[in-house]
Amino acid sequence: MSFGIDHPLIAVRDLDQAYARARMLGFTLNPRHSHPWGTDNHLLFFANNFIELIAIARPEQTSYADANGFRFARLIEARLTLGEGIAMVALESSQMAHDHALVEARGFSPWDPIEFRRLAHLPDGSDVEVGVALDILHDPERPFLTQFLCQQLRPELFRVDPNLERHPNQAARISAVWYSSDAPERDIEHFQAIHGTDAVESVEGGYRVRTEKGDCWLLGAAVLAARLPSLGPLAASPPRAVALSIECLDLEAAVQYWREREVPFARLSAGVVEIPPAVLGGTLLRFEQCEECLL
Numbered sequence: 435m436s437f438g439i440d441h442p443l444i445a446v447r448d449l450d451q452a453y454a455r456a457r458m459l460g461f462t463l464n465p466r467h468s469h470p471w472g473t474d475n476h477l478l479f480f481a482n483n484f485i486e487l488i489a490i491a492r493p494e495q496t497s498y499a500d501a502n503g504f505r506f507a508r509l510i511e512a513r514l515t516l517g518e519g520i521a522m523v524a525l526e527s528s529q530m531a532h533d534h535a536l537v538e539a540r541g542f543s544p545w546d547p548i549e550f551r552r553l554a555h556l557p558d559g560s561d562v563e564v565g566v567a568l569d570i571l572h573d574p575e576r577p578f579l580t581q582f583l584c585q586q587l588r589p590e591l592f593r594v595d596p597n598l599e600r601h602p603n604q605a606a607r608i609s610a611v612w613y614s615s616d617a618p619e620r621d622i623e624h625f626q627a628i629h630g631t632d633a634v635e636s637v638e639g640g641y642r643v644r645t646e647k648g649d650c651w652l653l654g655a656a657v658l659a660a661r662l663p664s665l666g667p668l669a670a671s672p673p674r675a676v677a678l679s680i681e682c683l684d685l686e687a688a689v690q691y692w693r694e695r696e697v698p699f700a701r702l703s704a705g706v707v708e709i710p711p712a713v714l715g716g717t718l719l720r721f722e723q724c725e726e727c728l729l
Contacts, residue, residue: 438647460603502545
């Protein structure tokens, strides 16, 4: 079993600006929510995963540590010292105790799972408490390769408005997270300990990690820049996620939407368009036509 991509966390400096830019790109976003460690977020829901835009909103709370001593907001702050971009990636879990034991058996030594609760804003205007269990898979030497298991404790209250999954840019799901590394043969050990060796495939210039929902690509910077030409100059270190692939229901409709709003993009082929990192959160967005959607 290899845990599927649940949601990447894109660290941004100005959440209101990121919200406006995401809207300009044709994403539908949920209302702003807050965390006890000083961050606020907006979520961009797809059919089976989502993107989280996250920012430091209350710096005085960033020292908040969970029961394991992990300071969630400090990792967001550290990512922002490099510039905006993906700070970590959440993996889907439906049985936290089972999944925690599986990761431990593979050789990772995660902290104990923790729970936190917050108020969610429902479409009818009411607020209700929801909760999530997290299992942080963190290596201090490679902080921006951090992934974590994430289980919604009240999933029936997490996705209550189907309109939030409908995007003018036709985005349907995240199909890949792209990582840059100065030493892929070293960093792949981190992913093997999480996803298992059977999920890992050697490719030219690095590795592909197949998950239950999409792939994680771990490639050298030069190889990655050739694969994703809109990245621009890319420092090889520290290893980190730099791009997302997003399957699109109707890429032509998305392109027309962006043209009308003068959104910069690069068309690489009939079925692939890239939005450069400067547009949203220092993260390249690679939109790909969903071939199944054309049948």
